[in-house]
Amino acid sequence: MSVLRIAVFASGQGSNFQALVDAAREGLLGAAEVSLLVCDKPEAPVVKRAEAAGIDTFLFRPKDYGSREEYEREIAAKLAERGVQLIVLAGYMRLLTTVLVEPYAGRMINIHPSLLPAFPGRDAIGQALEYGVKVTGITVHFVDGGMDTGAVIAQQAVEIREDESREALEARIHAAEMELYPRVVSWFADGRITLNDRNVSIVSGNSWK
Numbered sequence: 001m002s003v004l005r006i007a008v009f010a011s012g013q014g015s016n017f018q019a020l021v022d023a024a025r026e027g028l029l030g031a032a033e034v035s036l037l038v039c040d041k042p043e044a045p046v047v048k049r050a051e052a053a054g055i056d057t058f059l060f061r062p063k064d065y066g067s068r069e070e071y072e073r074e075i076a077a078k079l080a081e082r083g084v085q086l087i088v089l090a091g092y093m094r095l096l097t098t099v100l101v102e103p104y105a106g107r108m109i110n111i112h113p114s115l116l117p118a119f120p121g122r123d124a125i126g127q128a129l130e131y132g133v134k135v136t137g138i139t140v141h142f143v144d145g146g147m148d149t150g151a152v153i154a155q156q157a158v159e160i161r162e163d164e165s166r167e168a169l170e171a172r173i174h175a176a177e178m179e180l181y182p183r184v185v186s187w188f189a190d191g192r193i194t195l196n197d198r199n200v201s202i203v204s205g206n207s208w209k
């Protein structure tokens with residue numbers, strides 16, 4: 001089985017990054033290997049996690065560049081040099097341009113803390129609380145040119161409990177993410193995900209369900 005090199009893009013805490021690294025270590029990522037962390041905030045906690053795990057990083061500060069396209073061209077070159085086949089966005093707080101979205105169409109995924117298409121964009125958990133929904137959740141989707149609009153790969157519902165603090169809800173959503181995201185990456189690595197237009201099908205397999 002050939003290795004599928006992935007690059008994780010993150011800007012913050014990196015709990016999803018850590019979950020992917022841990023899953024790989026436990027042999028739960030199928031043929032995928034975390035080859036690179038791309039981060040737009042060199043001081044973010046996720047960078048420490050990568051260093052501790054011995055994973056290479058590409059760190060940059062957007063303000064050092066004239067445009068988004070300019071730094072994305074640099075990232076694209078880095079990804080090509082490394083043979084990265086899948087981009088996994090995990091709390092990457094920057095909009096992407098066609099420089100990365102086009103060549104990685106069908107090979108770039110994101111995780112979002114709501115049941116899309118409900119509550120796209122920033123602070124999805126806050127949006128759900130403000131709206132007063134009883135059930136929210138998480139979505140893993142392919143990335144297209146829009147904001148959280150790409151084809152849905154997997155979703156999981158999370159009930160909103162009465163008398164629960166926002167922090168407690170966030171923790172449960174995060175725990176669900178850390179469980180689902182590595183699983184989806186392993187499906188991708190095992191070639192079990194097919195994308196037809198907006199419809200994604202997952203072929204059943206013997207590995208991690």
Ligand code: GRF
Binds near residue numbers: 013014090112
């Ligand atoms: C996650 O909630 C993810 O859904 C969103 O950003 C958050 C990243 O958290 N896209 P972390 O950095 O993985 O802890």
